[in-house]
Structure formats: structure tokens, C-alpha cells
Amino acid sequence: MGCKQKFFQKSLTTNHTNQHKPYVRYHLIFLVLLFLFLSSCERPEYSRIDVALGTVCTVTLFDQGKNSIYNDIFNRIREIENLMSIRITASDLSRVNASAGIEPVQVHEETFKVIKRAVYYAELCGGAFDPTVGTLVSLWGFNGGTPRIPSQEEINSVLPLINWRNIELYPETNSVFLTQHNMILDLGAIAKGYAVDEAARITKKAGITRAIIDLGGDIMVLGEKKDKGLWNVGLQNPDDEQGITIGYLKLSESAVVTSGVYERFFIEEGNRYHHIFQPYDGYPVNNGLLSVTIIAENAMDADALSTAAFVLGYEKGRALIESLPSAEAVFIFQDYTIQTTPGVNLVITDKSFN
Ligand code: AMP
Numbered sequence: 001m002g003c004k005q006k007f008f009q010k011s012l013t014t015n016h017t018n019q020h021k022p023y024v025r026y027h028l029i030f031l032v033l034l035f036l037f038l039s040s041c042e043r044p045e046y047s048r049i050d051v052a053l054g055t056v057c058t059v060t061l062f063d064q065g066k067n068s069i070y071n072d073i074f075n076r077i078r079e080i081e082n083l084m085s086i087r088i089t090a091s092d093l094s095r096v097n098a099s100a101g102i103e104p105v106q107v108h109e110e111t112f113k114v115i116k117r118a119v120y121y122a123e124l125c126g127g128a129f130d131p132t133v134g135t136l137v138s139l140w141g142f143n144g145g146t147p148r149i150p151s152q153e154e155i156n157s158v159l160p161l162i163n164w165r166n167i168e169l170y171p172e173t174n175s176v177f178l179t180q181h182n183m184i185l186d187l188g189a190i191a192k193g194y195a196v197d198e199a200a201r202i203t204k205k206a207g208i209t210r211a212i213i214d215l216g217g218d219i220m221v222l223g224e225k226k227d228k229g230l231w232n233v234g235l236q237n238p239d240d241e242q243g244i245t246i247g248y249l250k251l252s253e254s255a256v257v258t259s260g261v262y263e264r265f266f267i268e269e270g271n272r273y274h275h276i277f278q279p280y281d282g283y284p285v286n287n288g289l290l291s292v293t294i295i296a297e298n299a300m301d302a303d304a305l306s307t308a309a310f311v312l313g314y315e316k317g318r319a320l321i322e323s324l325p326s327a328e329a330v331f332i333f334q335d336y337t338i339q340t341t342p343g344v345n346l347v348i349t350d351k352s353f354n
């Protein structure tokens with residue numbers, strides 16, 4: 001538009017004795033500018049950072065990153081957000097919750113797939129992972145409200161609503177029914193991972209072989225570094241500000257997802273209260289762990305497993321991860337010790353951890 005305005009201003013002041021030449025010249029300039037503008041749309045970008053799924057998303061496509069591919073990726077992330085976010089009233093998830101105790105709700109097949117996977121993990125880990133924790137998340141004010149410690153009576157009143165067995169799935173119609181009134185399904189522990197997998201799928205489909213997708217700490221690295229070396233993925237210090245790392249994981253072609261006490265929390269009377277709950281008593285996980293990081297082939301599974309292992313605690317969490325063929329884990333404890341499964345390639349740079 002700006003270019004067009006300039007062009008008209010200039011053509012109005014052109015010399016009448018030589019009318020056509022300036023017109024052609026400015027037309028050409030306009031076309032060249034238009035070409036440069038369009039080609040700049042396709043110029044490789046180093047990274048794109050945007051807010052989606054309630055978090056900061058950073059996608060870095062190497063080699064042939066184009067605006068159009070970044071657009072496809074971020075549009076896809078927003079589609080998933082519109083289906084699975086608890087904060088969007090018209091999302092599939094909100095519709096399922098609004099009909100809790102009333103009737104089954106038909107959802108998009110993707111939403112159905114993610115809910116089904118969440119139920120699978122709930123069963124696999126005996127309910128430590130439970131996507132029906134939504135009432136607890138709200139009660140403790142981690143769903144947009146003011147975080148606070150609820151009374152024991154309030155906690156007792158919502159505990160009967162937390163039970164993944166009260167999710168009924170109807171695969172013939174992709175319908176979901178929460179059997180109890182006021183139940184709240186929450187996909188916060190798994191949906192981001194699914195979005196990472198979808199972003200990776202689009203990236204690969206576009207022919208990009210080297211990329212880093214980071215949706216608020218749920219990470220996927222594709223390919224290797226340019227020199228064929230492994231990527232270094234920073235491991236967050238769970239006891240420090242976001243972005244401060246204790247070291248890095250060396251890997252290629254993997255998902256890396258962490259669940260920890262540092263993502264959303266408040267401190268009262270010296271105690272930290274965070275957003276991952278023990279479904280059996282309604283309190284934030286307090287088992288000596290600060291964080292659990294899972295390395296796996298896909299991010300949806302890594303996401304569910306990081307939450308599950310964090311809630312299960314070190315012994316049971318490690319047993320769960322070791323029972324799975326392609327998952328590895330890093331456990332960081334409150335006393336700053338670290339345990340890893342055998343396949344982890346971790347370089348610790350912060351010497352207060354060992
Ligand atoms: P993540 O960061 O992946 O561990 O997910 C944490 C989010 O999952 C929280 O913000 C809650 O929305 C939800 N959540 C909390 N506790 C649990 C739990 N025990 N099982 C499943 N989801 C949970």
C-alpha cells in the first residue's frame with residue numbers, strides 16, 4: 001500500500017512532455033519492490049517465537065526454513081490449542097467439561113486420540129497420572145485464578161471428582177463422557193507434547209531435516225548439528241529462574257520433556273506449592289523430586305511420562321521408564337543430586353548438582 005501511494009504521488013508530478021517513460025520506470029520500480037517484498041516472505045528465518053498454548057513457543061528450522069513453513073507450524077499449534085485448551089470456552093475440552101454428568105460430547109478425532117492416550121497413561125501408572133485433576137488445578141488457582149492454599153474441606157469436596165475411570169470413551173462416534181457432575185478434564189500434562197509432535201510432522205513433511213521445536217520446554221530436536229554432532233539441549237535448573245540450566249543433554253532426533261516444581265508455583269511461609277498434584281490427596285507432589293525429564297521418540301508420550309514419573313516418585317517412576325523400550329529419564333532431587341537411566345548422555349555444568 002505504502003509503495004502504491006508513493007508511486008501515484010510521483011507519477012502526478014511527472015513531466016507532461018515525456019509521459020510514458022516515467023510511468024514505465026515507476027511501474028518497474030514498483031514491480032521490483034513487490035518482487036523483493038514477496039521474496040523476503042520466503043527468505044529463511046532463523047527462528048520464530050510466539051505465544052501459543054499458554055506458553056512461549058520457539059521454532060527453529062535450519063537450512064531451508066521459510067515463512068510459509070513457520071506459518072503452517074504455528075497455525076497447526078493454534079488449531080490444537082482451539083481444540084484442547086481449557087481456557088477456550090468453545091474448545092472440545094471445555095465442551096466435554098460443560099457436559100460433565102449430563103451427556104457424552106462428540107469431539108474432533110485428534111482430541112479423542114489425545115484423551116484416549118491420557119487414559120492409557122492413567123491406567124498404566126495406576127492413576128498417578130490422572131487427567132481428571134482439573135478441579136484441583138482450579139481449586140489451587142492454577143487455572144487463571146489467584147493461586148492459594150485451599151482448606152482441607154475444599155480439597156475433600158473435590159477428591160471424589162478425580163478419577164480417570166469416570167471418563168467414558170465412545171470410539172464409534174469420537175465421543176467423551178465425564179460421568180460425574182462438576183468433573184473437569186485437563187489435558188495440560190499431555191496436549192503440549194502432541195502439539196510438538198504435530199509441529200515436527202509438518203517440519204519433516206516440508207523436507208526440513210534439522211530443526212528445534214520448543215513449546216514452553218516441551219522440546220523436539222530433529223536431525224543433528226551441521227557438523228554432524230549431537231544437539232545440546234539445556235536442562236533447566238528446577239530451583240532457579242527459567243533459562244538457568246544445570247547442564248545439557250546431548251542427543252539427536254528425540255523429544256525432551258520436563259515436569260518440575262518450577263513451572264507454575266507460589267511460595268507461602270517458606271513452602272513451595274506447585275501445579276502438579278497427587279491425585280490421591282489433592283496436594284502438590286512432595287516426594288523429594290524437583291523435576292523429571294523424559295527423553296523419548298515422541299513428545300506426547302514424553303509429556304505424559306514426565307508428569308507420571310514425577311507424581312510416582314523416583315523408585316516407581318524409574319521402574320516405569322525402564323519398563324519402556326525407548327524412554328530415558330533424568331531425576332533431579334531437592335538435595336541437588338541427580339539420577340539418570342543408563343541411556344542418558346548428560347553433561348553437568350553446575351557443580352552444585354551431582
Ligand atoms: P506437566 O508440566 O506436563 O507435568 O503438566 C502439568 C499440568 O498437568 C498441570 O498444570 C495440570 O494442568 C495437569 N496436572 C497436574 N497434576 C496432574 C496429574 N497428577 N496427572 C495429570 N495431569 C496433571
Ligand code: MG
Pocket residue numbers: 188189190259302303304305306307
Ligand atoms: Mg507432562
